[in-house]
Amino acid sequence: MQHKTILSGNEGVARGAWEAGVGLGIGYPGTPSTEIVETLAQIEGPMVTWAINEKVALEQAYGACVTGLRSLVTMKHVGLNVAADPLFTTAYMGVNGGLVIAVADDPGMHSSQNEQDNRWYAIHAKVPMLEPSTSQECVDFTKLALELSERYDVPFLLRLVTRVSHSRGIVEIDRNAEYRRQCRSYERNVPKYVVLPAHARARRLVLEENLKKLVSDPQARSANRMEITGSDVGIITSGASYNYVKDAFGDRYSILKIGLVYPLDGAIIREFASQVRRILVVEELDPYLETMVRALGIACEGKKYISPFFELNPQAVAASLAKAGLEPLEKPEPAAAEAVTDIPARPPMLCAGCPHRGFFYLARREKLMVVGDIGCYTLGAMPPLDGIDVSACMGGGISIALGIAINPPGGEKVFGVLGDSTFYHSGITGAIDAVFNRRSIVPVVLDNRSTAMTGHQENPGTGRTMDGEPTIMQDPERIFLAAGFDRVHLVNAYNLEEIRSAIRDAKSSPDRVAIIVKAPCRLLKEAQRGPVREVIKENCTKCKSCLRLGCPALSLGSDGCPVIDPIACTGCGLCEQVCRNQAVLVQEKGVTE
Amino acid sequence: MFRETKRIMFAGVGGQGILLASRVLAEGLLRAGLDVKSTEVHGMAQRGGSVVTQVCFGERVYSPLVGPGAIDALVALEKLEALRYIHFLKKNGVLLVNRKEIPSLPVLSGAVTYPQDVEERLSAFPVSLHIIDADREAERLGNHRVMNMVLLGALLKLTGIADLIDWKEVVSEAVRPEYRDVNLRALESGMIVV
Numbered sequence: 001m002q003h004k005t006i007l008s009g010n011e012g013v014a015r016g017a018w019e020a021g022v023g024l025g026i027g028y029p030g031t032p033s034t035e036i037v038e039t040l041a042q043i044e045g046p047m048v049t050w051a052i053n054e055k056v057a058l059e060q061a062y063g064a065c066v067t068g069l070r071s072l073v074t075m076k077h078v079g080l081n082v083a084a085d086p087l088f089t090t091a092y093m094g095v096n097g098g099l100v101i102a103v104a105d106d107p108g109m110h111s112s113q114n115e116q117d118n119r120w121y122a123i124h125a126k127v128p129m130l131e132p133s134t135s136q137e138c139v140d141f142t143k144l145a146l147e148l149s150e151r152y153d154v155p156f157l158l159r160l161v162t163r164v165s166h167s168r169g170i171v172e173i174d175r176n177a178e179y180r181r182q183c184r185s186y187e188r189n190v191p192k193y194v195v196l197p198a199h200a201r202a203r204r205l206v207l208e209e210n211l212k213k214l215v216s217d218p219q220a221r222s223a224n225r226m227e228i229t230g231s232d233v234g235i236i237t238s239g240a241s242y243n244y245v246k247d248a249f250g251d252r253y254s255i256l257k258i259g260l261v262y263p264l265d266g267a268i269i270r271e272f273a274s275q276v277r278r279i280l281v282v283e284e285l286d287p288y289l290e291t292m293v294r295a296l297g298i299a300c301e302g303k304k305y306i307s308p309f310f311e312l313n314p315q316a317v318a319a320s321l322a323k324a325g326l327e328p329l330e331k332p333e334p335a336a337a338e339a340v341t342d343i344p345a346r347p348p349m350l351c352a353g354c355p356h357r358g359f360f361y362l363a364r365r366e367k368l369m370v371v372g373d374i375g376c377y378t379l380g381a382m383p384p385l386d387g388i389d390v391s392a393c394m395g396g397g398i399s400i401a402l403g404i405a406i407n408p409p410g411g412e413k414v415f416g417v418l419g420d421s422t423f424y425h426s427g428i429t430g431a432i433d434a435v436f437n438r439r440s441i442v443p444v445v446l447d448n449r450s451t452a453m454t455g456h457q458e459n460p461g462t463g464r465t466m467d468g469e470p471t472i473m474q475d476p477e478r479i480f481l482a483a484g485f486d487r488v489h490l491v492n493a494y495n496l497e498e499i500r501s502a503i504r505d506a507k508s509s510p511d512r513v514a515i516i517v518k519a520p521c522r523l524l525k526e527a528q529r530g531p532v533r534e535v536i537k538e539n540c541t542k543c544k545s546c547l548r549l550g551c552p553a554l555s556l557g558s559d560g561c562p563v564i565d566p567i568a569c570t571g572c573g574l575c576e577q578v579c580r581n582q583a584v585l586v587q588e589k590g591v592t593e
Numbered sequence: 594m595f596r597e598t599k600r601i602m603f604a605g606v607g608g609q610g611i612l613l614a615s616r617v618l619a620e621g622l623l624r625a626g627l628d629v630k631s632t633e634v635h636g637m638a639q640r641g642g643s644v645v646t647q648v649c650f651g652e653r654v655y656s657p658l659v660g661p662g663a664i665d666a667l668v669a670l671e672k673l674e675a676l677r678y679i680h681f682l683k684k685n686g687v688l689l690v691n692r693k694e695i696p697s698l699p700v701l702s703g704a705v706t707y708p709q710d711v712e713e714r715l716s717a718f719p720v721s722l723h724i725i726d727a728d729r730e731a732e733r734l735g736n737h738r739v740m741n742m743v744l745l746g747a748l749l750k751l752t753g754i755a756d757l758i759d760w761k762e763v764v765s766e767a768v769r770p771e772y773r774d775v776n777l778r779a780l781e782s783g784m785i786v787v
Contacts, residue, residue, distance in 0.1 A: 004623065005623075006616075006619055006620060006623055006629070008633075110634050111634075134630075162634075163632055163657065163658050166632060166633050166634065167630060167631065167632040167633075167657035167658070168616070168619060168630065168631045168632070168633070168657070169629070169630040169631075169654075169657065170623060170628060170629065170630075240658075242655075243655045243656040243657070243658070244655075244656050244658070246655035246656070247598075247654075247655040247656035311658075313656070313658045313659065313660035314655075314656045314658070314659065314660060314663070315659070315660030315661060315662060315663050316660050330663070332661070332662030332663050332683065333662065333683055333684040334661060334662030334663075334680055334681075334682065334683065334684065335662075335679060335680070335682040335683060335684050335685075335686055335688075335718050335719055335720045336679050336680040336682070336718055337680075338680060339661070339677075339680045340676045340677065340679060340680070340714075343673055343676050343677060343708060344673065344696075344697050344699045344700050344705045344707065344708070345697060345698075345699060346606065346641075346642055346643040346673070346674070346677070346697035346698070347642055347697070347698055347699075348607075348641055348642035349641040349642070349698045350641075351641065382698065383698075383699075383702065383704070384702040384704075544703055547701065547702050547703050548702070550698060550701065550702055551701070552641055552698075552701060554701060555696045555700065555701045556700075556701070556703040556706075
């Protein structure tokens with residue numbers, strides 16, 4: 001019984017994997033990919049877990065695939081950089097059970113530090129890649145990728161983008177479908193699974209052969225589609241860009257929709273080229289298709305008109321191709337000629353009561369050089385906290401600090417700050433390196449016992465697995481001590497005095513000192529709320545010190561005195577500690593209720 | 594009835610219930626037999642930042658994402674967000690605004706002040722402007738959180754799709770049983786208020 005329902009692209013990938021009988025779903029959380037694993041975990045059937053990082057996720061999935069299980073790995077685009085090592089080599093080794101790596105790019109950097117175009121990974125690692133446009137294609141392409149992976153003995157990439165992962169559309173599903181785990185038998189095969197140079201040379205040729213066969217497979221080719229409506233202009237496009245082209249131009253121009261992004265089917269591109277007089281390529285980010293089409297000796301235009309930066313949309317595509325002489329279906333008549341820009345910005349900010357706030361507030365006041373990391377705490381860089389000097393990538397909070405310590409500006413100890421999940425992801429290696437190489441840095445773990453930014457996933461420090469089963473809870477203090485740190489300050493995230501003295505000791509001491517700032521994320525159920533505070537106007541000198549905390553519950557009143565919003569206030573008490581005039585006090589009982 | 598694709602946009606601040614409102618809208622349009630696509634932003638953008646969703650519907654919808662100048666109806670759950678995204682609206686489009694001020698980070702820290710002339714500025718644009726106090730209405734109904742349903746009700750009325758299906762049924766299924774009644778009352782009151 002087919003039934004229409006609305007799914008996000010991520011939910012579609014999970015559905016497709018489930019229908020294809022994957023035995024393992026695994027990943028590391030990262031926007032916009034997170035909900036694939038979370039959705040899969042809600043359906044009975046496969047084993048679904050969060051891994052410590054993307055490399056470990058891909059390696060586990062590969063192990064499961066060697067045993068014959070179909071496996072799905074998920075991550076955000078930058079996660080594939082972490083998992084690149086196993087990606088390149090498992091391509092040579094090939095699979096047993098199907099292996100699909102769903103990777104979500106973020107054009108426009110809604111929640112990311114870069115907008116790398118991961119289609120290049122496919123050609124670089126020689127791993128075939130499918131790219132869906134809709135939620136329905138997310139279901140279909142995930143299943144197709146798992147099947148083709150097994151048929152051609154190669155892992156598959158499924159490339160998503162924010163506007164596919166986090167868009168919702170109608171999908172037809174069979175309500176009565178049942179989960180049937182697919183599992184092939186395992187046979188020991190050392191020349192395939194042990195990549196000694198001699199084995200790898202042989203597998204290299206097998207891979208080339210398999211890619212050649214794959215590109216002529218009728219099922220693989222069915223992922224590419226020609227929509228011939230005229231012989232004048234032909235548009236080659238794929239993924240989200242296809243949606244924008246169709247929205248802007250409907251059936252006005254012929255289209256070649258590429259679903260199999262690598263290896264490209266040269267035959268269908270040549271056939272398309274023979275049917276139209278002029279070819280335009282519409283793609284988000286890099287000129288990947290354009291470069292490949294040109295390499296076939298076919299003239300085309302793309303980035304001459306289409307922006308190579310940020311996200312596209314139908315109106316942007318229409319406007320760009322108008323310059324190429326194309327006529328969109330609609331000519332927009334906007335209510336405003338341009339965006340209103342003379343209004344206050346609304347950047348993301350740390351929540352009221354966030355346990356990260358106190359450390360960053362003091363970092364600036366204690367004039368620390370701080371290397372940050374990737375997570376909610378990256379927001380510690382925003383004014384007024386302004387508490388981070390450098391931040392690049394996950395785990396870099398400690399490792400980049402190691403390099404700065406070689407030539408520290410001002411000659412002072414540098415602080416490397418990251419969250420708990422990030423510490424386990426790839427921060428531990430930097431902490432051990434600090435001891436190994438005698439680098440004078442202070443690692444700081446902002447331990448909120450959660451992977452907060454992506455929606456509170458379990459991690460090795462939470463003491464629970466993804467399905468809620470109790471497991472060993474990692475203890476960062478013992479990890480630091482085992483690595484050779486002389487002492488670890490365990491401080492309360494809501495006690496500025498404790499944090500300050502830990503900072504001062506760590507900064508001035510010749511010893512190896514680490515700091516762990518502890519308190520659960522305020523959005524977690526177990527987080528305790530304190531008594532709501534209020535500003536006593538008679539005592540307030542309007543010095544605005546409390547406003548430098550950048551707390552959403554605190555704002556400047558019309559009379560110049562700060563005001564605390566009693567609904568937003570979580571009673572963390574930082575403002576009371578910051579105030580020098582006893583003007584912020586616990587609200588009198590009865591006033592809050 | 595909807596041969597041409599209609600495009601709706603919600604803009605507000607993280608935590609205001611935008612995702613629920615747009616998902617209810619999309620689900621209802623699916624039940625009305627229409628094609629529907631929507632898009633959302635998650636992650637960092639949600640931490641007190643500006644949050645936007647778009648819902649497109651019609652006989653055949655290709656893109657969930659809409660660029661500037663092509664939105665038929667913009668629902669702003671916060672006043673400043675109406676100004677921030679007004680350039681997405683088509684000329685003569687519907688602009689439904691909640692009379693609610695939520696200070697953003699630069700306002701909170703005292704770096705800038707919240708503009709006092711937002712409504713005045715909005716009324717200068719060639720749009721069909723409707724400003725309602727959805728928060729007050731929701732509080733009157735007993736739960737300030739159902740403000741999103743007040744606005745959804747008003748949107749359905751203003752865009753002529755209130756009678757397309759039984760929206761109360763969709764809302765009932767989308768919210769937790771203990772909050773069903775107050776959500777339904779909010780939806781109904783939104784339909785009356787405009």
